[in-house]
Amino acid sequence: MIIGASGPLTVDLSGLRVAITAGAGGIGRVMADGFVACGASVFVSDIDAAALAACPHPSMRADAGSVADLDAFMETAIGHHGGLDVLVNNAGIAGPTRPVEEVTPEEVEATLRIDLAAMFHTARRAVPALRAAGGGAIINLSSAAGRFGFRLRSPYAAAKWGVIGLTKTMAIELGPDGIRVNAILPGLVEGPRIRSVLKAKADASGIGENEQIDRALLTTSLRCFVTQNDIANMALYLCSPFGRTISGQSLSVDGDLQTLI
Numbered sequence: 001m002i003i004g005a006s007g008p009l010t011v012d013l014s015g016l017r018v019a020i021t022a023g024a025g026g027i028g029r030v031m032a033d034g035f036v037a038c039g040a041s042v043f044v045s046d047i048d049a050a051a052l053a054a055c056p057h058p059s060m061r062a063d064a065g066s067v068a069d070l071d072a073f074m075e076t077a078i079g080h081h082g083g084l085d086v087l088v089n090n091a092g093i094a095g096p097t098r099p100v101e102e103v104t105p106e107e108v109e110a111t112l113r114i115d116l117a118a119m120f121h122t123a124r125r126a127v128p129a130l131r132a133a134g135g136g137a138i139i140n141l142s143s144a145a146g147r148f149g150f151r152l153r154s155p156y157a158a159a160k161w162g163v164i165g166l167t168k169t170m171a172i173e174l175g176p177d178g179i180r181v182n183a184i185l186p187g188l189v190e191g192p193r194i195r196s197v198l199k200a201k202a203d204a205s206g207i208g209e210n211e212q213i214d215r216a217l218l219t220t221s222l223r224c225f226v227t228q229n230d231i232a233n234m235a236l237y238l239c240s241p242f243g244r245t246i247s248g249q250s251l252s253v254d255g256d257l258q259t260l261i
Contacts, residue, residue, distance in 0.1 A: 187254025
């Protein structure tokens with residue numbers, strides 16, 4: 001269900017067959033739970049053994065940095081479902097938090113491979129199944145860093161800007177087949193990942209962690225973090241009948257973020 005201002009709104013997604021990368025924990029798990037609550041079936045991948053062990057949904061281990069693992073995941077997910085209607089490219093890493101001249105080539109390559117190239121590889125395998133289904137949806141998780149840039153986060157920001165270009169290009173290419181492609185741009189999502197990033201930025205800037213958090217929240221008009229549920233709700237909306245003509249869009253879910261610091 002989608003949580004609205006006045007309470008839960010039921011969205012019927014019965015019959016949708018969904019594959020989600022990094023779907024056993026975090027935002028991916030919340031999205032998987034949401035799809036199932038709305039009647040869809042899901043198959044998820046993850047690299048986190050503990051998250052996979054705790055995940056109630058059909059799943060398999062797959063490293064988003066491995067093309068072979070991604071191919072195996074897509075083949076298994078499509079086989080499990082007997083087809084595919086929705087692909088959610090959620091897998092990603094934070095990458096380094098350091099000045100550009102201190103970032104290693106290995107860190108750049110790993111961040112681009114997992115945060116950008118992985119989305120291409122899963123989409124490449126998903127498209128024939130989506131066409132066979134008569135259309136469907138691809139959702140790519142970008143970031144506010146793909147709209148503003150992000151000081152001390154050059155590999156991550158570069159990858160997330162790339163996701164925007166990949167999304168728009170795939171939307172243009174796949175639209176005639178009835179396949180909608182959109183990107184979701186989370187802002188400051190409450191949880192250990194953003195806390196870790198903000199702590200690293202505080203350490204690099206020589207200020208306290210709480211001061212860094214306060215400064216970050218002042219960049220949002222709503223003065224708040226967003227939640228994993230907020231991101232999942234957008235995904236559910238885009239895959240529902242409400243989103244049937246939305247494609248090629250980069251949709252911010254960020255409390256009206258003005259900049260990243």
